[in-house]
Amino acid sequence: MERVKRLLEVSGLGPKQGIVIHRPSNIFYLSGYTGEGLMVVSRSLAAIVTDFRYVEQAGQQAPGFSVHQISTGVSHAQVAASLILGAGISEVLYEDDFVTVKESRKLQDALGDTALLPLNNQPEKLREVKDAEEVALIEKACAISCEAFDYILTQVRPGITEKQVKRLLDFRMLELGADATAFDTIVASGPNGSLPHAIPGERQIEKGDMITLDFGAKYGGYCADMTRTIAVGKPGKQMQEIYDIVLHAQMTCQEALAPGKICREVDGIARQIIGDAGYGERFGHGLGHAVGIDIHENPRLSPVCEDRLLPGHVMTVEPGIYVPGLGGVRIENSCLVTETGARSLVSSPRELIIL
Numbered sequence: 424m425e426r427v428k429r430l431l432e433v434s435g436l437g438p439k440q441g442i443v444i445h446r447p448s449n450i451f452y453l454s455g456y457t458g459e460g461l462m463v464v465s466r467s468l469a470a471i472v473t474d475f476r477y478v479e480q481a482g483q484q485a486p487g488f489s490v491h492q493i494s495t496g497v498s499h500a501q502v503a504a505s506l507i508l509g510a511g512i513s514e515v516l517y518e519d520d521f522v523t524v525k526e527s528r529k530l531q532d533a534l535g536d537t538a539l540l541p542l543n544n545q546p547e548k549l550r551e552v553k554d555a556e557e558v559a560l561i562e563k564a565c566a567i568s569c570e571a572f573d574y575i576l577t578q579v580r581p582g583i584t585e586k587q588v589k590r591l592l593d594f595r596m597l598e599l600g601a602d603a604t605a606f607d608t609i610v611a612s613g614p615n616g617s618l619p620h621a622i623p624g625e626r627q628i629e630k631g632d633m634i635t636l637d638f639g640a641k642y643g644g645y646c647a648d649m650t651r652t653i654a655v656g657k658p659g660k661q662m663q664e665i666y667d668i669v670l671h672a673q674m675t676c677q678e679a680l681a682p683g684k685i686c687r688e689v690d691g692i693a694r695q696i697i698g699d700a701g702y703g704e705r706f707g708h709g710l711g712h713a714v715g716i717d718i719h720e721n722p723r724l725s726p727v728c729e730d731r732l733l734p735g736h737v738m739t740v741e742p743g744i745y746v747p748g749l750g751g752v753r754i755e756n757s758c759l760v761t762e763t764g765a766r767s768l769v770s771s772p773r774e775l776i777i778l
């Protein structure tokens with residue numbers, strides 16, 4: 424309930440105001456509940472509205488919350504509205520960037536004169552700074568991912584397909600205790616490496632290929648995110664050169680992470696290094712993003728993000744260079760910003776591994 428209290432504080436919620444949460448990651452953050460439904464909180468309310476399938480689960484996962492079951496002909500919106508109206512609330516904040524138009528109309532219909540106003544991502548703002556418990560879960564997710572990476576190095580050889588590599592990597596993460604993969608694993612070999620978000624296919628790995636593996640385990644509801652580009656046999660001269668540039672950019676930017684730094688400026692370091700090396704046009708995405716319950720969270724290490732880094736931010740640092748027809752390199756660590764600097768939660772070596 425501590426997180427709900429903080430949400431009420433940061434939102435400056437008055438006694439006649441309430442908050443309805445629909446986004447599953449926010450519901451999980453605030454209560455621990457992972458099922459379907461919605462949440463209502465106010466100075467006097469902490470409630471989960473769900474259907475028969477999740478009533479028992481909600482009671483177990485979200486102690487301190489009352490659980491309200493919808494019934495035939497009575498929707499989530501109607502149950503939420505009756506709780507809100509019963510508590511004398513006249514203004515409701517909701518996630519206007521998530522709730523569908525149809526659902527918000529249902530809610531407004533059920534609320535009558537009660538105003539619906541945007542919540543302005545207050546829960547997501549709280550989620551930016553991770554507490555020790557959250558960091559421990561991300562660290563565990565990263566440890567599982569690193570161990571799966573060690574394993575996959577023993578499996579990759581000429582003839583194996585991208586899809587087979589993905590399957591082995593995913594299966595190993597699950598064997599090591601992952602709840603799931605944090606996102607769809609990327610395996611991009613040879614020329615496919617120029618696609619930053621390549622979909623693993625039937626291409627067989629060949630001697631001389633570089634292979635980009637972007638993956639992460641999910642553990643206790645939290646995501647890991649790491650990328651390594653490895654080589655099978657000695658790579659060509661240009662790919663080796665690209666690797667060295669990306670490695671230099673990754674190391675320099677990770678070194679630069681520290682509380683007080685402006686996100687845009689850290690991104691700028693990578694853009695400078697890669698630009699000076701002549702590949703500026705081939706690095707078209709941001710340097711990194713925060714990671715937590717969701718794989719992509721704020722703040723972003725992007726050219727436009729003015730946020731300052733804080734202790735407790737977990738940021739990816741993932742520069743890349745992508746050359747169509749040739750291939751690509753990306754190296755990514757998830758890093759915890761500490762009181763004095765930052766440390767990587769990903770321990771796998773970043774230097775080129777040639778199998």
Ligand SMILES: [Mn+2]
Nearest residue numbers: 648739741755
């Ligand atoms: Mn990432």
